[in-house]
Amino acid sequence: MDLTFSKLDFLKPExxxxxTGRGTHFALFSAHAEKVELCLFSSDxxxxxxxxxxxxxxxxxxxxxxxxxxxxTIYGYRVHGPYDPRRGHRFNANKLLLDPYAKQIFGDIRWDDALYGYTIGHKDLDLSFDERDSAPYMAKAIVQDPEFDWSGEEAIRRPWNDTIxxxxxxxGLTMTHPGVPDDVRGTFExxxxxxxxxxxxxxxxxxxELLPVQHFVDDRHLLEKRLSNYWGYQPLGYFAPEPRYQSNGSIREFKAMVRAxxxxxxxxxxxxVFNHTGEGSERGPTLSFRGIDNLSxxxxxxxxxxxxxxxxxTGNALNVAHPMVLRMVLDSLRYWxxxxxxxxxxxxxxxTLGREGYEFDQEGGFFDAIRQDPVLAGVKLIAEPWDIGEGGYQLGGFPHPFREWNDRFRDDVRRFWKQDNGMLPALSERLVGSPRQFDHSGRAATxxxxxxxxxxxxxxxDVVSYREKHNDANGEGNQDGHSNNHSDNLGVEGETEDGNILAARNRRRRAMMATLLFSQGVPMVLGGDELSNTQGGNNNSYCQDNEIGWIDWSSMKPEFFEFCCAAINLRKSYPLLRHDRFPTGDLTDEHGTAVTWLRADGQNMNDSDWQDGERKTLGVLLTGTGTLAGTQILLVLNAGEPCDFALPKPAHSAWKCxxxxxxxGAVSPAPNAVETVAGQTAVVFLSEKIAADA
Incomplete structure (x- = not known):
């Protein structure tokens, strides 16, 4: 085919x-390259x-x-420039490179030493230079047609306080579902x-919330162990849906999924995953960014x-502070x-995204760019607020409109129900949206x-079935994954047929799920928990694309699923459980919720009560103010033995459970003035203003 470059009669900044309808415009960023070659390939x-x-x-x-x-059209790039690793340059035109802006991917990476810019096994390590052509082993980009019929489809833009x-x-969600056809399981379809x-x-x-679906690579060392990068946290193509999730080889399948x-x-x-790529450290392969402009x-x-x-x-960190790398991140987000x-x-x-150079900066370029962008400022943005670098733990440190994963909620709730001593002060923070971390700079309780x-x-x-992790199948000697899980097996490690232990585990699961759904903030449920799914104690299934990592639909316990449905429905029914303002102790506040903390005798908690490490019961009295006036909810959490809880005088009608x-999820329309609350239990009471009182 005789192809030549032509001049466009208009500016093409992308x-x-x-x-364009008549041809294709190709553009690539590289600050330090000396020449860039476009490589076109046959249809196979x-x-x-x-x-x-x-x-x-x-x-x-x-x-x-x-x-x-x-x-x-199938294509890739070869980029010429200095090969000078000591100065940060790793250009090697023998290596075919994936376009960072590729919107569709052809083929898989087939691991071979030719994919590395240096010669593996050479005495000079990554300072050596490899002359082999990597194209036969490299995934490639495909020019794609952006057309899709979105007619009748509109963004939902649900408020955060209505979000679950x-x-x-x-x-993982689809591989064992009996209602999903075998030939499409594991795909967007x-x-x-x-x-x-x-x-x-x-x-x-x-x-x-889908685990990574942008194009990612399988680590070579995992494939050699007959494992894979199941979770997908090794990205390479930030604009392309992962091909293994496409049953028909078209990115339209992703769009159809969103529409459904x-x-x-x-x-x-x-x-x-914009904090790093799948190219690893300087000893990793040259697949895209490293060969295009490693230093940038x-x-x-x-x-x-x-x-x-x-x-x-993972071996590397993207330099998001660089203006063109930041542009790539923003272009990717806007594209999706x-x-x-x-x-x-x-x-x-x-x-890592908030690092300006090597320091985290709440006012850094990434956050500024997001907040001023009219497309991105209006979508849901959630940060995992940590990395492993110095000063990387930043819970509560991200600016509006970001929401943040709250690992302290996870740990404190697990510890409370595990009956650790001294947990009431921390638990109270988690129940009302963790104000110590988030109630600043005008941020919401969500x-x-x-x-x-x-x-x-x-x-x-597994939180209620294992005290220790069991990650031997990962091939790392059980050294991977978290060791401090705040879990408890309630008597036997792993599976058991002991009815008492099973009942205790089930009760604790219900109490923890209720705590999650009745706390201020945005609840996130792990897919499969509602089905009583287990991973056999593996707490790091990142490489387990098999029965360990997949959700087992046959494990579904209908009674627990119905319990979860009831708890979610209750949260939706009462705005008092999901307000966007932090509860305060002020009953005159016209904008939200007043909170009162109660002992089991119905009296307010005092300083000595909070300091009593043996105390395992807490009452949370929420009184609606302003637009929520007329509703009062009492949440009682009892991690200890059964106890009598004295209900306070209701503000409106008599309490009902x-x-x-x-x-x-059973209800009691007329509880006693002193109600017996079972151990390891969460109970909700309601008092409402009736119409006749209005």
Missing amino acids: LGAEY GKEEFTRMPLPDREGDIWSGYVEGIGPG IYEAHVR AIAHPAILEHLEKLGVSAI FHSAGIEVIMDV YYLQSPEKMRHTYDTTG VTAMHVDGFRFDLAS SSVNFITAHDGFTLC IFDSAGE
Whole structure:
């Protein structure tokens, strides 16, 4: 094919490959390159039939327009420049590079030593230079057609205080579901199947948070152990849906999935990984960013430019403070919102994104750019507020409009129900939205994303079934994963047929789930917890694309699922349980909720009560003010033995019990003045102004 570059008669500022209707415009950023070659491949991706130097450079953008080629064209880049690792440069034109802006991916990476810019085994290590062509082993980009029929589809934009998040994995949620056809399980089509949507609608969640679905790589060392990068936290293509989740090889399947979720009233949140890439440290492969412009894309060690600076535990950290790297991140986010219609993002190890150089900066460029962007400022933004670098733990340190994963909620709630001493002060903070962390700078009570379990850690069943992690299947000698899980097996490690132990485990699970759903903030439920799913004590299933990591739908306990449905429905029914303002002790506040803390005798907690480490029972009296006036809710949490709890004088009608975690959500319309509360139980009482009193 005789192809040449042509001149466009209009300015094309976008990076990546953009089809114009008559041809395709290619553009790539590299500040330190000396030449950039566009490489075109045959339809099977095997033959590189054309290699064309991009003719135009303006600033650090290399570009060219090729008339007559369009969607379906397979391409990659070779970038020429200095190979000088000691100065941070790792250009090697023998290596085919994936376009960072690729919107569709062809083929898989097949691990071979040729994928490395240096010669593996050489005495000079990564200072050596490898001349082998990596193209036969490299995934490639595809020019894609952006057209899709979105007619009738609209963004939901549900308020945060009405949001209940369900964290799930595309394959994990669908691989064993009996209602999903075998040939589509594990795909975008499967997770949007009517059987899955019906389950989520019945459960009552309002948003699904998908573990990474942008193109990612399988680590070589995992494949050699017959494992894989199951979770997907090794990104390479920030604009492309992961091909393994496509049953028909088209990115339209992702769009159809979003449309189906929206039709069911469920928002789609993506877990995105902009803190690092799958290229690893300086000893990793040259697949994209490293060969395009290593010095611009990655933070380098301040001591030696040869080494990448690692705040993520993966070997590298993206240099988001660089204006063009920041532009790539923002372009990616806008693309997923505008072209793919997603509703928000959860940012993995988000402290790295806030680093200006090597220090976290709450007023850094990333946050400034997000807040001024008219597209991104209006979607859901959730930070995982830590990384492993110095000063990386930043819970409460992210600016509005970010919400944050609250690991202290997880730990404190687990410890309270495990009957650790001295937990009431910490628990009280978690129940009202963690104001010590978030009640500043005008932030809302919904700033805290509360969770007891997440993909990283034990499932809810395993929290009450294992004291120790059991990660031997990961091939790391059980050294990986968290060791301090605040879990308890209640008598036997793992599976048991002891009825008393099973009953105790079930009771504690119900109490913890109720605590999650009746606390101020935004609750996040781990997919499968409502089904009583277990991972056999593995608390780091990142490499387990098998029965360990998949949700076992046959494990479903209908009574616990119905309990979860009832708890979610109760939260939705009473705005007092999900207000966007932090509760205060002021009954005259016209804008929200007043909170009073009660002892079991019905009296207010005093300083000595809070300091009593043996105390295991707490009453939380919420009184609506302003627009919520007329409603009063009493939440009683009893982690200890059964006790008598004296109900305070109601502000309105007589108390009625509307939820009891020990009774599968049973209700009692007329509780006694002193009510017996079972051990390991959460109970909710309600007093409302009746119409005749209005």
